[in-house]
Amino acid sequence: MIKLENIVKKYHTRAGSRTVLDHINLEVKRGEKVGILGRNGAGKSTLIRLMSGAELPTSGHIYRGMRLSWPLAFGGAFQGSLTGIDNLKFICRVYGADYRDKIAFVEEFSELGQYLREPIKKYSAGMRARLAFAISMSIEFDCFLIDEIVAVGDSRFHEKCNIELFEKRRDRSMILVSHDPGYIREHCDHAAVLIAGKLYSFDHIDEAFEFYDKSIAL
Amino acid sequence: MSIMIKRASLGRSFRIQLRVIGALLMREIITRYGRHNIGFLWLFAEPMMFTLGVTALWMMADATHGSNLPITAFALTGYSSVLVWRNTVGRTTAAIMPNLSLMYHRNVRVIDIFASRIILEIVGAGASFVILTLFFLGIEWIIPPHDILKVIFGWAMLAWFGAGLALFLGALSERSEVIEKLWHPISYLLFPLSGAAFMVEWLPQQAQNVVLYLPMVHGVEILREGFFGSAVHAHYDMGYMAVCNLCLTLFGFAMERDISRRVEPE
Numbered sequence: 001m002i003k004l005e006n007i008v009k010k011y012h013t014r015a016g017s018r019t020v021l022d023h024i025n026l027e028v029k030r031g032e033k034v035g036i037l038g039r040n041g042a043g044k045s046t047l048i049r050l051m052s053g054a055e056l057p058t059s060g061h062i063y064r065g066m067r068l069s070w071p072l073a074f075g076g077a078f079q080g081s082l083t084g085i086d087n088l089k090f091i092c093r094v095y096g097a098d099y100r101d102k103i104a105f106v107e108e109f110s111e112l113g114q115y116l117r118e119p120i121k122k123y124s125a126g127m128r129a130r131l132a133f134a135i136s137m138s139i140e141f142d143c144f145l146i147d148e149i150v151a152v153g154d155s156r157f158h159e160k161c162n163i164e165l166f167e168k169r170r171d172r173s174m175i176l177v178s179h180d181p182g183y184i185r186e187h188c189d190h191a192a193v194l195i196a197g198k199l200y201s202f203d204h205i206d207e208a209f210e211f212y213d214k215s216i217a218l
Numbered sequence: 219m220s221i222m223i224k225r226a227s228l229g230r231s232f233r234i235q236l237r238v239i240g241a242l243l244m245r246e247i248i249t250r251y252g253r254h255n256i257g258f259l260w261l262f263a264e265p266m267m268f269t270l271g272v273t274a275l276w277m278m279a280d281a282t283h284g285s286n287l288p289i290t291a292f293a294l295t296g297y298s299s300v301l302v303w304r305n306t307v308g309r310t311t312a313a314i315m316p317n318l319s320l321m322y323h324r325n326v327r328v329i330d331i332f333a334s335r336i337i338l339e340i341v342g343a344g345a346s347f348v349i350l351t352l353f354f355l356g357i358e359w360i361i362p363p364h365d366i367l368k369v370i371f372g373w374a375m376l377a378w379f380g381a382g383l384a385l386f387l388g389a390l391s392e393r394s395e396v397i398e399k400l401w402h403p404i405s406y407l408l409f410p411l412s413g414a415a416f417m418v419e420w421l422p423q424q425a426q427n428v429v430l431y432l433p434m435v436h437g438v439e440i441l442r443e444g445f446f447g448s449a450v451h452a453h454y455d456m457g458y459m460a461v462c463n464l465c466l467t468l469f470g471f472a473m474e475r476d477i478s479r480r481v482e483p484e
Contacts, residue, residue, distance in 0.1 A: 011482075012480075049322075049483065052322070052324055053324030054321060054322045054323070054324055054483050055481075055482055055483065056478075056479050068324075070322045070323050070324070071322060077319060077320070077322035077323065078319055079245065079249070079317075079319060079320060080319075081249050082245065082248060082249060086245070086248055089244070090241050090244070090245050090320070091323070093237060093238075093240060093241030093244065094237065094238055094241045094323050094325060094326060095323075095325075096234075096237055
């Protein structure tokens with residue numbers, strides 16, 4: 001399981017210190033799928049990055065009792081001047097996997113062909129998203145951290161991603177952050193709402209939505 | 219609490235760290251040298267070209283200040299010593315920005331990025347020193363070092379100094395961009411003072427006292443004593459150099475710890 005205890009995150013800005021996350025508690029058990037709703041700028045991505053360990057909290061503790069993925073978003077985590085294959089190799093080395101077993105899968109899934117041997121700064125946004133998703137599926141995790149995955153590629157590729165992630169890996173835990181209630185309703189067992197640095201957890205998704213709708217209406 | 223909270227054992231953490239540094243080394247080699255022409259051989263070729271160029275210049279200028287030391291060996295020992303601290307610092311200042319996207323992976327930390335870059339520079343400078351020494355020996359421009367162990371010890375101390383300084387200034391440069399801008403003129407000014415182009419013995423007493431405050435001077439002096447034996451009268455205090463190195467390393471680690479809490483991936 002994963003357990004967040006009293007997590008506080010402050011950022012230093014020119015206007016002084018700003019508290020983005022204010023004493024957050026959360027528990028995610030093996031196999032559980034939790035959605036976190038929040039508006040733009042609510043601190044959802046920060047929360048995901050803290051859980052993944054890419055950033056450290058200002059105070060509080062995070063226990064990771066399972067293998068957590070990096071935040072699967074379609075931006076970062078890759079190096080622009082490296083080729084697709086070299087990025088795959090780098091990530092396999094970091095996570096202790098053998099890249100030779102993964103090349104075929106990434107080639108097939110990303111449909112990038114010869115572009116896999118080009119630096120990814122030459123890729124279009126869609127190509128980059130395809131590579132990112134393919135690489136992130138080639139490392140096995142117990143829990144996937146997913147940051148706004150919705151806007152990926154065309155609908156056919158979108159469907160492929162859904163099968164790979166939500167069907168083939170349905171036994172894994174997932175933590176999804178999104179501002180799109182439909183997406184969370186489709187894939188999660190529980191939901192929480194992040195407002196003004198506080199996290200409100202609900203056992204039933206509908207309660208979370210009600211709360212979220214009210215908070216937006218305010 | 220009923221759940222078992224497993225802390226990664228030291229051995230496991232060490233293996234992960236080696237894995238990550240290995241991955242970063244490969245990544246650095248590919249992005250810096252590419253797969254075109256001689257590829258990663260540039261790692262040695264680049265410092266070798268510097269040393270060869272300086273050796274050639276000094277030979278033409280006959281720049282051993284009237285001493286009877288062989289110019290080739292003098293330039294080789296001098297410039298190889300400079301490279302190991304100048305290049306390491308050059309690579310760790312502003313090292314985080316281009317690697318920020320890799321820090322999404324929790325095992326990739328600031329220290330790993332510094333370590334991989336420092337290792338690469340030390341290996342490059344060391345290999346070019348060895349290769350050039352063997353080359354000059356082969357064409358009989360220099361005679362074999364008097365005491366190889368002393369040469370290795372001196373160079374290792376210089377490499378430690380380079381690593382400590384690079385760690386310290388690299389971490390400092392993340393807090394202030396001024397550090398990177400200042401380093402260029404400072405490294406330029408330190409070059410003539412670093413002992414690369416003179417022996418302490420040749421200086422007037424007062425200048426000796428000042429110049430011996432610089433830790434790298436002690437390393438170059440002992441390295442040259444190893445190379446030339448009793449033909450030179452070297453001035454060094456390896457205890458002093460070790461204390462300086464240790465302080466730089468400890469402050470460097472402390473600063474690194476501090477900035478690694480602040481780094482925010484993109």
